[in-house]
Amino acid sequence: MLSVTEAARQTGLSTRRVRALIAGGALRATKVGAAYAIDERDLDNFVRHERPAYIRALSPRIAWAAAALLDGVQPTWLRAEERSRLRSRLASAGTSRGTWQAWTARLAQTRMTFKASPAQVEAVMAASSTVRSGRSASNLVTDPLVGAVSAAVWTHTLDDVDHLRRTLGLLRSSAGNVTISVPPPFGLPALGADGRNAFRLVVAHDLLTENDPRTVYAGTALLAAITTTEGFKS
Known part of the structure; x- marks a missing residue:
């Protein structure tokens, strides 16, 4: 209580x-x-x-800073006093799934979906400009949900998306099996801590936006694991 x-x-x-x-x-x-x-x-x-x-969503630069801190990465795009205030807020944030979903609602500037073959899906996930998220991430606390027929990734810029679209021949589709998200352009230096996956808070957010019960369960478990850690408070 x-x-x-x-x-x-x-x-x-x-x-x-x-x-x-x-x-x-x-x-x-x-x-x-x-x-x-x-x-x-x-x-x-x-x-x-x-x-x-x-409930007010965090601004994109603050939401991404929270994601970085929770994975032990210093958000250099924030001033020192902003980082201090954010650490204090995270320390008392609790584990409410609804709160975190509300706070991270503005992570993406753009989300696009494309129709792709299995080979194109693999190429999207292997591209140097992308990091995996949602079901495609390999840093889940439950069994990986990676599938050969879909992909959820992030890139730094809209130009990266356009390059992938042209190079791989991706076709825009509202019911596509590849989702590519792009953060707002505020100078974010990294999309994740390991270079392969998005920050875990971003992964959890993307999992929780889906309708599949197993995916939502994975997002809930990942969020609980992230928000109960003590490392970011130091």
């Missing part, structure tokens, strides 16, 4: 706003004496369903 203060920290809302949401019936809570206790599952459901109205 969470206090109002803990729920406020996890959602980025003020304690006054949390109490108002409880009073208005938008957020379930149990009265314990003079205080309120909030079940983590209720908070998670609230954030996932009400996020557009109440």
Whole structure:
């Protein structure tokens, strides 16, 4: 169970706003004496369903900095005081899936889908300009979901996407089996810690946006593993 203060920290809302949401019936809570206790599952459901109205997404540069810190990489694109504030925020963020999905909603500037053959899928994942994410990542905490018929990758720029499209003969399709995402252009030096996969928070975000239950389970497990680590707090 969470206090109002803990729920406020996890959602980025003020304690006054949390109490108002409880009073208005938008957020379930149990009265314990003079205080309120909030079940983590209720908070998670609230954030996932009400996020557009109440929870503000992190800016792309802050969201990517959070992803870097959680994988032990210094986000050099932030000022020292910004890094310090972000570490403090992450230290009290909790593990609510809904909160993290809300915060990372603006990771991508663009997502494109393409129709590709198995050989083209392999070529996309092997390209030097891409890192794997979602089901294609190999840094999952559960069994890898890598399949020969689909790919989810990130590149630095739209020019990288255009080069892949022209070189590999990829065809745009709303029901394509290759998804290529691009972050906003703020000078992000790296998309992941190991050069092969995107930062794990990015991988988890991409897993959680899919409808397949096994994929969502993998995203939930990965997110739990990331957000309970202590390394980034030092």
